[in-house]
Amino acid sequence: MSARTPFHLGRSIFKLGAVTRFLLRVLAQTPPSLRHPGLTVEQIYNAGARSLVIIMLCGLFVGMVLGLQAYDLLARFGSESALGVAAALGLLRELGPVLTALLFAGRAGTALASEIGLMGATDQLTAMEMMAVDPLRYVVAPRFLGGLIAMPLLTAIFDCIGLYGTQLIGVSMMGIPSGTFWSQTVSAVNLRDIREGFIKSIVFGVACSLVAVYEGYYAEHTAEGVGLATTRTVVTSAVLILFLDYILTAMFL
Amino acid sequence: MIDVRDVRYGIGDHAVFSGLNVRVAAGGITAIMGPSGTGKTTLLRLIMGQVLPQAGRISVFGQDVSALARAELYALRQRIGMLFQNGALLTGMSVFDNVAFPVREHARLPAPVLRELVLMKLQAVGLRGAAELMPSELSGGMARRVALARAIVMDPEVLLYDEPFVGLDPISKGVILRLIQSLNRTLHITSVLVSHDVPEISAIADYTYLISGGKVVAEGSPAQLRSDASEVVQQFVSGAPDGPVAFHYPAPDYFTQLLER
Numbered sequence: 001m002s003a004r005t006p007f008h009l010g011r012s013i014f015k016l017g018a019v020t021r022f023l024l025r026v027l028a029q030t031p032p033s034l035r036h037p038g039l040t041v042e043q044i045y046n047a048g049a050r051s052l053v054i055i056m057l058c059g060l061f062v063g064m065v066l067g068l069q070a071y072d073l074l075a076r077f078g079s080e081s082a083l084g085v086a087a088a089l090g091l092l093r094e095l096g097p098v099l100t101a102l103l104f105a106g107r108a109g110t111a112l113a114s115e116i117g118l119m120g121a122t123d124q125l126t127a128m129e130m131m132a133v134d135p136l137r138y139v140v141a142p143r144f145l146g147g148l149i150a151m152p153l154l155t156a157i158f159d160c161i162g163l164y165g166t167q168l169i170g171v172s173m174m175g176i177p178s179g180t181f182w183s184q185t186v187s188a189v190n191l192r193d194i195r196e197g198f199i200k201s202i203v204f205g206v207a208c209s210l211v212a213v214y215e216g217y218y219a220e221h222t223a224e225g226v227g228l229a230t231t232r233t234v235v236t237s238a239v240l241i242l243f244l245d246y247i248l249t250a251m252f253l
Numbered sequence: 254m255i256d257v258r259d260v261r262y263g264i265g266d267h268a269v270f271s272g273l274n275v276r277v278a279a280g281g282i283t284a285i286m287g288p289s290g291t292g293k294t295t296l297l298r299l300i301m302g303q304v305l306p307q308a309g310r311i312s313v314f315g316q317d318v319s320a321l322a323r324a325e326l327y328a329l330r331q332r333i334g335m336l337f338q339n340g341a342l343l344t345g346m347s348v349f350d351n352v353a354f355p356v357r358e359h360a361r362l363p364a365p366v367l368r369e370l371v372l373m374k375l376q377a378v379g380l381r382g383a384a385e386l387m388p389s390e391l392s393g394g395m396a397r398r399v400a401l402a403r404a405i406v407m408d409p410e411v412l413l414y415d416e417p418f419v420g421l422d423p424i425s426k427g428v429i430l431r432l433i434q435s436l437n438r439t440l441h442i443t444s445v446l447v448s449h450d451v452p453e454i455s456a457i458a459d460y461t462y463l464i465s466g467g468k469v470v471a472e473g474s475p476a477q478l479r480s481d482a483s484e485v486v487q488q489f490v491s492g493a494p495d496g497p498v499a500f501h502y503p504a505p506d507y508f509t510q511l512l513e514r
């Protein structure tokens with residue numbers, strides 16, 4: 001153990017405390033921020049609707065790759081007809097929430113962090129404070145809430161498009177009867193699977209949005225500082241998503 | 254109206270203020286002058302309670318800023334307007350919405366009344382015609398005037414100006430100068446100007462403080478300051494590159510450093 005380990009450990013604990021305190025402050029400002037519902041709706045549009053193309057495209061390709069790989073695997077056991085079940089369970093419980101969150105961190109998370117960071121660098125946040133308007137209420141809380149609401153919606157879209165991609169491979173290319181594909185999928189997938197994916201997407205939504213708004217809010221007021229905050233948003237979010245995914249999967253099994 | 258008493262404030266090991274005393278009288282234009290990096294903007298942030306002094310007392314309207322709870326501090330800030338050096342307009346909103354922003358946040362005015370109020374303030378700064386423009390479409394001088402309209406929209410009792418003349422062409426400078434003066438005279442707003450533009454300050458200030466080395470080194474009317482014989486005042490007023498305020502940042506001997514391997 002190096003001599004710097006206690007220092008790093010102390011700094012990590014301090015950072016964790018700071019982020020938790022920040023989260024509590026944002027949560028406290030969330031109900032008052034709903035006085036202007038338009039702000040949150042705008043952020044759902046920014047984080048959600050503007051991520052639709054990338055989510056749908058990636059969902060389609062992931063579903064198609066899943067279709068090819070799963071078909072090859074299942075064909076070895078003569079169970080090709082279970083392709084829909086395998087893809088649906090994989091997408092709903094694991095791939096959908098995780099990949100959507102990773103894509104969200106790269107598209108919407110970076111946009112959030114750099115936008116808030118630039119607002120800080122150009123004194124816009126300070127100006128709000130001076131006008132007796134809390135930037136946590138006006139800027140941060142709507143963006144946090146917008147990301148939180150957009151994530152499960154994007155995950156649901158990713159899952160649907162992904163399953164469509166698998167169906168394209170399984171039914172249109174490999175010749176699995178459409179009725180078999182869909183009836184097996186519908187009968188095998190239950191509410192518990194959907195709930196697992198939904199809870200994961202909510203948790204990832206909180207994590208990604210929190211990391212993005214925190215990094216943006218505390219970014220150093222320079223071009224380099226904003227750039228670093230954006231990078232940290234992606235790296236921290238990615239690690240956090242995979243870590244939380246492991247914890248949640250272990251809890252659900 | 255504003256009383257800064259024996260204030261000490263530092264960032265890390267660097268002491269910005271070491272016993273600063275400034276008193277701003279109601280209704281006048283008080284200028285805070287000093288070389289770059291003397292903490293003039295920091296003083297405004299201390300007055301607004303954005304940062305707290307490590308020692309001393311700052312009172313605004315008789316209230317100790319350091320002792321105020323967040324809600325009380327926000328109530329105090331509603332009585333003060335601040336013009337930022339770069340305008341600090343909210344880039345996602347039009348000029349109209351920028352000026353309307355504080356009113357929408359703090360008062361519930363019917364839309365037609367709000368519109369009249371905002372247009373009146375924009376008319377005062379000569380930018381009624383720019384109401385629908387976005388901040389990115391404004392010049393530096395126009396952005397400063399929009400920020401001024403926003404600063405006065407809540408009818409503040411005090412207006413703080415942070416380097417209002419920096420980076421402006423002579424015409425824009427003249428416009429801002431006239432606006433500061435007319436706002437002070439017609440609306441009886443107490444004005445605090447932080448600047449290092451000697452001619453502009455001399456033209457409008459009623460009382461001037463010169464800060465250097467974390468303290469007030471001279472004070473008085475602009476005329477008194479011009480006739481002050483002290484070296485630091487003369488260096489500042491005449492714009493001499495070297496003097497008590499050194500041209501060179503502290504460094505080891507130049508010759509010795511060049512010979513070092």
